[in-house]
Amino acid sequence: MKTxxxxxxxxxxxxPWLGCDPVSRACRLCHVPxxxxxxxGQRMIYSPEQWKRGATMQRRAEEAGMRxxxxxxxxxxxxxxxxxxxxxxxxxxxxxVAYDFGGPSMAQRPIxxxxxxxxxxxxxxxxxxxxxxxxxxxxxxxxxMLGDKERENLFIGVTxxxxxxxxxxxxxxxxxxxxxxxxxxxxxxxTPMLGPITLNSRVxxxxxxxxWVLVSGELGPGGxxxxxxxxxxxxxxxxxxxxxxxxxxxxxxxxxxxxxFGALPRNRMPDKRRG
Numbered sequence: 541m542k543t544x545x546x547x548x549x550x551x552x553x554x555x556p557w558l559g560c561d562p563v564s565r566a567c568r569l570c571h572v573p574x575x576x577x578x579x580x581g582q583r584m585i586y587s588p589e590q591w592k593r594g595a596t597m598q599r600r601a602e603e604a605g606m607r608x609x610x611x612x613x614x615x616x617x618x619x620x621x622x623x624x625x626x627x628x629x630x631x632x633x634x635x636x637v638a639y640d641f642g643g644p645s646m647a648q649r650p651i652x653x654x655x656x657x658x659x660x661x662x663x664x665x666x667x668x669x670x671x672x673x674x675x676x677x678x679x680x681x682x683x684x685m686l687g688d689k690e691r692e693n694l695f696i697g698v699t700x701x702x703x704x705x706x707x708x709x710x711x712x713x714x715x716x717x718x719x720x721x722x723x724x725x726x727x728x729x730x731t732p733m734l735g736p737i738t739l740n741s742r743v744x745x746x747x748x749x750x751x752w753v754l755v756s757g758e759l760g761p762g763g764x765x766x767x768x769x770x771x772x773x774x775x776x777x778x779x780x781x782x783x784x785x786x787x788x789x790x791x792x793x794x795x796x797x798x799x800x801f802g803a804l805p806r807n808r809m810p811d812k813r814r815g
Contacts, residue, residue, distance in 0.1 A: 549754065549786045550673060551608050554594045555615035556660045557626060557653070559583040563677050566701035566732055568758070572615050583616070583653055585626045588639055594663045601669035612664075612672045618657065619674075619681040625650040657685065664694055675699055675729045675754075679713035683721055690722035697727035697754065702735035707743045714747040725751040730774065731788075732758040733766040739777035753778050756788035 559578040562570070578584045585591065601608035612618060628634050637647035641655055664672050675697040676682065682696060698713045700706035710728070728750035730737060739749070755774055757766040771787065778785040 549609070550611040552597060552600070553611040553614045554597065555586075555613050556591065556594060556618075556663075557583050557585050557656050558615045559622075560615075560617050560620060561622070564701065564705065566677065566699070566705070566734065581622075583620070583622055583624070583626045585628055585634065585639070585651060585656065587629070591639055594660070595666065597663075597670045598667040601667070608670045610670055610672050612660070612674050617676050617678055618660070619676045619678040619685055620653065621678065621681065622653050625652050626656060661686075661691075664691060665689075668693060671695060671724065673697060673727065675727075675731075677709070679709045682713055686721060686723075688722070692724045694723045695725045695727060695751075696721075696723055697729040698750075699729040699731065700737070701730070701732055703737050703741075706730070706737055707741060710743045711747065714743075727752045727754060729754045731756040732763070733770055733774075734758070734764070736767075736770045737774055739774065739781060739783070749781060749783060751783070753783055753785040755785060 558572070559582060560570070560572050561580065562568075597608055597610050625633050633650040635648050636642045636651055636655065639651065639659070641651060641659055664670075671693050673695045677699045679698055686694075696713070698709050700709050706728070714726070726748070728739075731754055733755055739753075744750075753774065755771060758764050775785060775787060777783075
């Protein structure tokens, strides 16, 4: 069996805040609650030093002489519905000036999640040598939260866990507004895979195929292993459609993946979504 470390599709990770509320049964074993420190229904900003780590990714890419693939939001969902003020690790509510956000007129007010989201987009815009990958279960928020600015170095992964969630989430994310969402590309994130899924679906022929597919089972204590046929079915669909895939088989025995999937290019993302 050919196994892959699921984390190895990216070079680095950064989360601008901590906290997320469950939205589906795919959240059952989410690692975010295990990170601790954030009550349900709240969001926490990291220290100013940790926050500034995002801005160092461009320098790291320049020093390495290559594009850097960064997974953005390992402890949050960038397209979160939450709109309140964010707290710090001590339970207080830091002001805008503590993080150099906004102008003098906003210096003393609390930081709201929309402020963090806007500041994160500024980091993305200032990092032309970094490809930022955002995975989300909230596709209905993508278009209005991003606006109409073009970002060639931003890639969005639409998360699904079975066929129904795939068709619903991909349709919501892509129909109508997709032509106005100017980003580098689209991913399909089947993590965790909780049922059989096929890519031979009308939602892809109508709204476009993903540029890349990520697949795994439930990761964490007590996680359910996907059936071998679910994994091999998606792998075969990707091969038939010439879509690169990164698979974390999570201990399933007897699965042999084609060499095609063992050669996913490193340090670059796929081209824009196919027409």
